[in-house]
Amino acid sequence: MLLLLFGVGLYLQPIAAWAGLALLLFLRLTKVHSLLLIYDLTDRAALEHVRTLATKRTHMLSPDEYGNVSEEAWNRHLNTFIKKTLVPEFQRRKIEHLLAKDLKRNVARLRTRINRIIDRYQPVEQIFEYDGMTGREFELYCREVLQEAGWRAALTPGSRDQGADIIAEKNGRRVVIQCKFYNGAVGNKAVQEAYAAAAFQDAPYAVVVTNSVYTKFAHQLAHKNGVLLMHHTDLARLDLIVTSGAGSR
Template sequence: MINESALLESKSLRDSVLERTDVLDRVKALSLLPDGMHVTTAMVAAYFEVGLTAITSLIHDHREELKASGYRVLTGSELTSFKELSGIQSRTRSLALFSRRAVLNVAMLLRDSEVARQVRVYLLDMEYLARTQPVDNSVHSDAVSLDDRIDQRITLILGKTVVPMFNALIETSGEHRRELIALRTGVQRIERSLRRHSIRLQRLEGPRCDWSNTEVMASVDAMSGREFEQYVAELLRLDGCTDVVVRGGCGDRGVDIIGRTADGRRVAVQCKRFAPGLSITSSDVQKFVGAAKVLHVSEVALFVATCPFTREALKVATAGGVTAVHRRMVAEWSAGEPLKVLE
């Protein structure tokens, strides 16, 4: 498989995957302007968790490439019209806008951003799977795949166009505000249902893992701590979680991974890749309860470990609202069994 760093060097490779903008939301939610199509320079910087200087410097070095993928600067009457249509309140004489394709282009050029690196890794993983997975020519398979693509397209339209439109209307409407909020809630409910349906189809159509639990865990045991965090993040995405970001390391505030479930609940995850003979203790869980529930205000807290939990640790987890995902559950989750608490 191609290393993610290749995207930094090859424009032709970047051009070949520029349409896969859905990868952005699989790594982290991209907030859009009320028009549901564009973001500002500041919003791009916030998405990639870098300073404005990093983005403006990138624009300076790669302006023509970014313009070809949808970057533009509005001025004069064009800017005035855009402000009126989008509801933006700004006195600036110019406004730089990025399309989703342009944001993806930035991800393939930005070196000093962990979020950008995750986008590149995920992008090439998807491209590799698309090119190597066997083609099923059966009529039934084609029909299911077509239905799934339609569902995904509808979900994208609802989430990126219809919901932002409701947001803009709600902000400017007084008389019908309550009715608009109710309509937006209904649209979001449909969007979540379609997303869950799409995930179920992917699991049904996807290849089943033929490894035994012992073989699966042997592979997991061979991972480094960082690799295990990335592995758990991917399992979360397979269960429909969005905005999944690996934060492990210094400054993680006691939580290795954050994200949201398919229905929008905040998720906080602690990962421990310990030897099978060790155990997670009550003090380990107590620290995580404080970090997950107080610092991160999570609604779903997962303590994922490659070893057992002590009896007292399980009691603390239950009392603190933490789901203890022990070694056997990790094996079952890896084999395609969805984690119930995420549904």
């Protein structure tokens, strides 16, 4: 249709037809440039905050006590990130109107881009063999992960640990860790042990780490008492997590 109109206009008013085509191309190229700018600004912000975003996604997409994963909380977090971090920059560049034309669809596209950047950042998880592993071997594994991440981590004697399996220190932060190698869900007892051990060791951070999941009541008790519940795949990022205030009694 546009070509037909251009042809008719070129026959009747050549100058006007060429001027209209130039204007149309200008508007189209301007829109494309603005969209590319939106994507570029999104990528830059995601890369700048990728460590925090990766840690948040790991926690928000962790299985619940029934092994189910819900993306709702993570999508809400990304929506907030877009609203508070990206939109002000879009407004400064006067390109936010392109996002508002189909807000739901465009925000979903930005969430997809951010997730792809996190996927590229996330380190390949270390192969973890469960078969035949004992509880003490799991503690040794956790200590090794912490040491590779720069922590001074030591196993406790066992009989006199008051619930602590590992005591880790880094950058002046002292963390007491209770390791639970389970087939089933980890319950309240582990949270209570970690809390008591942190108090006994005079440590401000109490952590439970497991290869499994936690019960609903364990999550509730941990939240109330400032105990951090972790999966072993999060352990390499413990410093980032405690820096954000998580796990502080």
